[in-house]
Amino acid sequence: xxxxxxxxxxxxxxxxxxxxxxxxxxxxxxxxxxxxxxxxxxxxxxxxxxxxxxxxxxxxxxxxxxxxxxxxxxxxxxxxxxxxxxxxxxxxxxxxxxxxxxxxxxxxxxxxxxxxxxxxxxxxxxxxxxxxxxxxxxxxxxxxxxxxxxxxxxxxxxxxxxxxxxxxxxxxxxxxxxxxxxxxxxxxxxxxxxxxxxxxxxxxxxxxxxxxxxxxxxxxxxxxxxxxxxxxxxxxxxxxxxxxxxxxxxxxxxxxxxxxxxxxxxxxxxxxxxxxxxxxxxxxxxxxxxxxxxxxxxxxxxxxxxxxxxxxxxxxxxxxxxxxxxxxxxxxxxxxxxxxxxxxxxxxxxxxxxxxxxxxxxxxxxxxxxxxxxxxxxxxxxx
Amino acid sequence: xxxxxxxxxxxxxxxxxxxxxxxxxxxxxxxxxxxxxxxxxxxxxxxxxxxxxxxxxxxxxxxxxxxxxxxxxxxxxxxxxxxxxxxxxxxxxxxxxxxxxxxxxxxxxxxxxxxxxxxxxxxxxxxxxxxxxxxxxxxxxxxxxxxxxxxxxxxxxxxxxxxxxxxxxxxxxxxxxxxxxxxxxxxxxxxxxxxxxxxxxxxxxxxxxxxxxxxxxxxxxxxxxxxxxxxxxxxxxxxxxxxxxxxxxxxxxxxxxxxxxxxxxxxxxxxxxxxxxxxxxxxxxxxxxxxxxxxxxxxxxxxxxxxxxxxxxxxxxxxxxxxxxxxxxxxxxxxxxxxxxxxxxxxxxxxxxxxxxxxxxxxxxxxxxxxxxxxxxxxxxxx
Numbered sequence: 197x198x199x200x201x202x203x204x205x206x207x208x209x210x211x212x213x214x215x216x217x218x219x220x221x222x223x224x225x226x227x228x229x230x231x232x233x234x235x236x237x238x239x240x241x242x243x244x245x246x247x248x249x250x251x252x253x254x255x256x257x258x259x260x261x262x263x264x265x266x267x268x269x270x271x272x273x274x275x276x277x278x279x280x281x282x283x284x285x286x287x288x289x290x291x292x293x294x295x296x297x298x299x300x301x302x303x304x305x306x307x308x309x310x311x312x313x314x315x316x317x318x319x320x321x322x323x324x325x326x327x328x329x330x331x332x333x334x335x336x337x338x339x340x341x342x343x344x345x346x347x348x349x350x351x352x353x354x355x356x357x358x359x360x361x362x363x364x365x366x367x368x369x370x371x372x373x374x375x376x377x378x379x380x381x382x383x384x385x386x387x388x389x390x391x392x393x394x395x396x397x398x399x400x401x402x403x404x405x406x407x408x409x410x411x412x413x414x415x416x417x418x419x420x421x422x423x424x425x426x427x428x429x430x431x432x433x434x435x436x437x438x439x440x441x442x443x444x445x446x447x448x449x450x451x452x453x454x455x456x457x458x459x460x461x462x463x464x465x466x467x468x469x470x471x472x473x474x475x476x477x478x479x480x481x482x483x484x485x486x487x488x489x490x491x492x493x494x495x496x497x498x499x500x501x502x503x504x505x506x507x508x509x510x511x512x513x514x515x516x517x518x519x520x521x522x523x524x525x526x527x528x529x530x531x532x533x534x535x536x537x538x539x540x541x542x543x544x545x546x547x548x549x550x551x552x553x554x555x556x557x558x559x560x561x562x563x564x565x566x567x568x569x570x571x572x573x574x575x576x577x578x579x
Numbered sequence: 580x581x582x583x584x585x586x587x588x589x590x591x592x593x594x595x596x597x598x599x600x601x602x603x604x605x606x607x608x609x610x611x612x613x614x615x616x617x618x619x620x621x622x623x624x625x626x627x628x629x630x631x632x633x634x635x636x637x638x639x640x641x642x643x644x645x646x647x648x649x650x651x652x653x654x655x656x657x658x659x660x661x662x663x664x665x666x667x668x669x670x671x672x673x674x675x676x677x678x679x680x681x682x683x684x685x686x687x688x689x690x691x692x693x694x695x696x697x698x699x700x701x702x703x704x705x706x707x708x709x710x711x712x713x714x715x716x717x718x719x720x721x722x723x724x725x726x727x728x729x730x731x732x733x734x735x736x737x738x739x740x741x742x743x744x745x746x747x748x749x750x751x752x753x754x755x756x757x758x759x760x761x762x763x764x765x766x767x768x769x770x771x772x773x774x775x776x777x778x779x780x781x782x783x784x785x786x787x788x789x790x791x792x793x794x795x796x797x798x799x800x801x802x803x804x805x806x807x808x809x810x811x812x813x814x815x816x817x818x819x820x821x822x823x824x825x826x827x828x829x830x831x832x833x834x835x836x837x838x839x840x841x842x843x844x845x846x847x848x849x850x851x852x853x854x855x856x857x858x859x860x861x862x863x864x865x866x867x868x869x870x871x872x873x874x875x876x877x878x879x880x881x882x883x884x885x886x887x888x889x890x891x892x893x894x895x896x897x898x899x900x901x902x903x904x905x906x907x908x909x910x911x912x913x914x915x916x917x918x919x920x921x922x923x924x925x926x927x928x929x930x931x932x933x934x935x936x937x938x939x940x941x942x943x944x945x946x947x948x949x950x951x952x953x954x955x956x957x958x959x960x961x962x
Contacts (some may be wrong), residue, residue, distance in 0.1 A: 247630035250667070254915065258928025275940070278925035284633070532637065542661035545641025557658070 229476040229553070231565055235484050236548040237446070240491045243524035246298045249287035256283035256302040260310065263349035267314045280535040282309045288525035292518065293418035300356050301414050307349055308407065314346070360417055364424035372409030392461045392470040399441055402462070406447075408440045411522070419518035421511040431501045438494035439519050443526050445487045449480065450530040453537070456553050494523065531560075612859040612936065614948055618867050619931040620829070623874045626907035629681045632670035639666035639685040643693065646732035650697045663918040665692045671908035675901065676801035683739050684797050690732055691790065697729070743800055747807035755792030775844045775853040782824055785845070789830075791823045794905070802901040804894040814884045821877035822902050826909050828870045832863065833913040836920070839936050877906065914943075 246252055257278050268274040286302025293301065350373075358366050393401065416423055426432045448455075448464040455463045461470075464486070468479040498516050506512045534541035538557040549560030629635055640661050651657040669685025676684065733756075741749050776784065799806055809815045831838075831847040838846045844853075847869070851862040881899050889895045917924035921940035932943030 245631075245633040248628075250628040250632050250670070250915075254926045254928050257926060261927045261929075271942075275923060275925055278927065279923065281925075287633070532633075540658060540662065542658055542664075543637045543640060544644045544661065545637050546644075559654075 231550055231552045231554075232476050232480045233564070234449070234480070234548055234551050234560060237449075237484060237527065238488045238491060239524065239527065240495055241520045241524035241527075243288070243528035244291040244521065245284070245525070245528075246287035246291045246293065246295070248295050248298070249284060252287045252295070252299050252302050253281065253283040255299060256286065256306055259303045260306050263352060264307070264310050264345055266345045267310055276539060277310065277313065279539060281533050282306050282535070284532070285309075285526075285529055288529040289415070289522045290418035290518070291521050291525065294420070297360065297418055297420070300353070301418055304353055304357065304410075304414060307346075307353060308410070311346055357417060360420070361413075362422045362424065365413060365416065365422055368409065368413055368424060372407070372413055376404070376407045376410065390459065390461050392466055394471050395464065395467050398462070398464065398467045399444065402444050403437070403440050405462075406440060406444050408436070411440070412436065415518045415522050416515060419511075419514045421515050421518075423511070423515050426506070426512070431497065431504075431506075435494060435497035435501060435516070435519070438490050438497055439523055442487060442490035442494055442523055445483055445490060446527050446530060449483050449487070451536050452480075453551060453553050453558060454535070491523070494519075614933055614935045614937075615835075615859050615863045616947070617832070617863070617931055617934050617943060620832075620867060620910065621871045621874060622907065622910065623878055624903045624907035624910075626671070626911035627674040627904065628667070628908070628911075629670035629674045629676065629678070631678050631681070632667060635670045635678070635682050635685050636664065636666040638682060639669065639689055642686045643689050646735060647690070647693050647728055649728045650693055659922060660693065660696065662922060664916050665689050665918070667915070668692075668912055671912040672798070672905045673801035673901070674904050674908065677803070680743065680801055680803070683736070684801055687736055687740065687793075687797060690729075690736060691793070694729055740800060743803070744796075745805045745807065748796060748799065748805055751792065751796055751807060755790070755796055759787070759790045759793060773842065773844050775850055777854050778847065778850050781845070781847065781850045782827065785827050786820070786823050788845075789823060789827050791819070794823070795819065798901045798905050799898060802894075802897045804898050804901075806894070806898050809889070809895070814880065814887075814889075818877060818880035818884060818899070818902070821873050821880055822906055825870060825873035825877055825906055828866055828873060829910050829913060832866050832870065834919050835863075836934060836936050836941060837918070874906070877902075 260278070260283070261274070265274060268277060283302055283306055285305045286298055290298045290301050354369075358369065361369060412423070412427065423432070427436065445464055452463060452465045456465075460466065464483055465476070465479050468474055468482050469476065472479075472482070474482060498519070501507065502513065502516060530536065531547050532543040537559065538555070540557045541559070544559065546560040549562055550564045551560055552558045552565055555565075643661070643666070644657070648657060651660060666685055666689055668688045669681055672688075673681045673684050737752075741752065744752060795806070795810065806815070810819065828847055835846060835848045839848070843849065847866055848859070848862050851857055851865050852859065855862075855865070857865060881902070884890065885896065885899060913919065914930050915926040920942065921938070923940045924942070927942065929943040932945055933947045934943055935941045935948055938948075
């Protein structure tokens with residue numbers, strides 16, 4: 197499963213049966229380097245926030261305070277969370293949705309993010325995690341008033357969202373959360389192993405860990421369409437696959453500062469550094485090319501569908517319009533949230549620059565901190 | 580003059596000729612009380628953010644970084660400023676404007692806020708203030724590349740905004756800034772006198788200090804109308820007067836936490852406490868009634884115009900539609916900005932509750948801190 201705004205916490209190492217590359221010392225994939233240059237990423241897709249984004253974020257924050265306050269250790273922890281502006285993510289990925297649905301989507305993404313933060317504490321045992329997650333999953337479909345806050349909040353979302361879903365989507369909704377949560381529980385015993393997968397294995401796993409099943413469902417919910425019968429078709433699988441990989445890679449790149457700080461191996465930067473023995477800057481540059489490739493491949497796969505017989509169906513057109521905004525909005529949101537730049541960050545419009553891995557509060561700066569004389573030149577600090 | 584988002588800094592005591600009530604010891608108007616209950620304020624007017632509010636704020640922050648970065652002592656000071664989200668105020672008060680104009684308005688309000696913060700340092704002498712303000716005023720209309728950042732930024736705004744104004748509005752634009760800035764400079768020698776005016780004198784002065792001339796002009800700019808010939812008419816004077824007093828009183832109430840911290844006497848809470856010997860809570864309650872009265876009086880004055888011969892003019896209708904949103908948006912914005920609640924605040928949707936005057940980071944809470952056993956009851960802590 198994932199926290200979405202796209203997952204940045206420890207992810208599954210997949211357990212048995214996966215082609216693990218090895219268990220390198222942590223220093224081998226980046227702890228010795230302190231900054232990198234983030235190039236301007238291509239933006240092949242539109243990004244926009246919902247016209248009521250400000251109100252949606254505030255109302256969603258109020259929903260968190262009402263339903264999930266007790267998930268936080270204290271008021272300071274709650275405010276720290278709210279300052280990350282996870283409540284804005286729903287508005288970033290559903291700009292065309294009806295305002296009520298956009299609000300439901302915002303609350304849902306806050307829910308999985310809070311749940312993620314609450315359960316993902318590094319001291320959580322597998323047993324504790326499974327017990328908590330089972331109760332959370334039970335919350336979907338249960339109308340309980342005496343259960344835990346996460347169960348009650350899940351039931352609230354279920355009550356609000358399922359009337360807008362088809363029976364097939366209702367089944368997918370429950371399964372998506374259960375399978376994502378189950379996948380997360382499977383991760384727990386492997387979390388701290390620090391193994392690095394090869395890129396294909398990593399991405400295959402991460403699509404699951406990213407929570408794509410519920411991301412797709414929320415995208416359909418925002419567009420008021422049902423793609424249940426089309427998702428298994430090869431064309432949709434291809435387009436969806438490129439879409440989710442583009443988002444995973446963008447998230448891995450922008451969240452590397454945070455994930456590096458806890459030596460997370462489940463990130464494409466770590467994967468590329470280790471498997472290809474790249475410097476940090478070379479891994480970043482390679483990742484940027486992969487992001488561009490996935491974006492272009494998504495567009496091609498999408499256009500193949502839209503130029504074929506399905507292209508006359510308004511629901512299919514609406515779905516891909518929503519996926520376009522999902523991809524574009526996810527990318528735009530990453531430059532805005534303090535989640536990755538550090539508490540106290542404020543968006544300054546920058547989308548490229550030098551990013552420190554060590555400062556508590558980072559910004560994208562025009563000059564490297566370690567070679568300030570190279571002002572304005574793009575010169576990886578590690579060279 | 581003012582910082583707008585509505586001014587919360589030291590305001591003029593008016594100098595000579597004003598009926599000063601006296602110079603009470605600071606403790607007499609509130610330093611002994613530590614919290615008050617903020618009732619739900621009436622909201623007779625619509626509030627909405629511009630549909631592109633998120634993008635406008637980010638772009639406006641980028642404009643501040645580009646033009647005004649050197650006005651801040653260091654990067655921490657810049658980020659502290661950006662976290663107050665002054666860049667969102669323009670989108671709060673011009674929801675119906677063309678996106679480009681809404682962006683211009685956002686930048687203008689950031690400009691006066693930064694200028695205010697930059698010049699309003701308590702160590703600024705009158706001479707320094709006048710010198711700085713003269714240069715800033717010169718920036719309006721001057722196309723200079725070698726002047727100070729504030730002058731250059733002012734020239735940038737002038738270049739962008741004046742093509743959308745009539746000749747009469749261009750004159751008002753320059754005069755509004757010059758007179759507001761001049762009024763501010765006049766304040767400097769009186770700032771720390773700590774005198775308290777009576778309410779009528781205070782409000783008469785504060786309308787000027789609030790920057791109404793440029794607020795009105797920006798409102799017209801957002802609506803693409805020119806009310807220059809109508810502002811001096813009795814009907815407009817009445818409607819505008821109630822509008823600005825409503826906004827001043829809302830600002831005084833919501834900013835009292837911040838102004839109290841520096842024993843500012845130029846605030847309606849201080850005025851009411853001192854002139855009527857009210858407790859803090861009674862002053863707050865009285866202020867809430869005044870806010871309601873001014874809002875109602877604005878509506879009546881506006882309707883008198885709209886139901887008369889001017890009511891058939893689309894520009895007049897558009898102007899009052901924009902003033903409606905100015906009032907409603909200003910009020911909504913006050914619950915959202917960390918400027919008044921403290922750095923680290925995040926909007927949680929609350930618009931009523933107990934507000935601490937002493938905590939570094941306050942929220943509107945359902946219970947008083949000093950009498951937590953009275954949970955949920957509205958019981959002023961000072962009784």
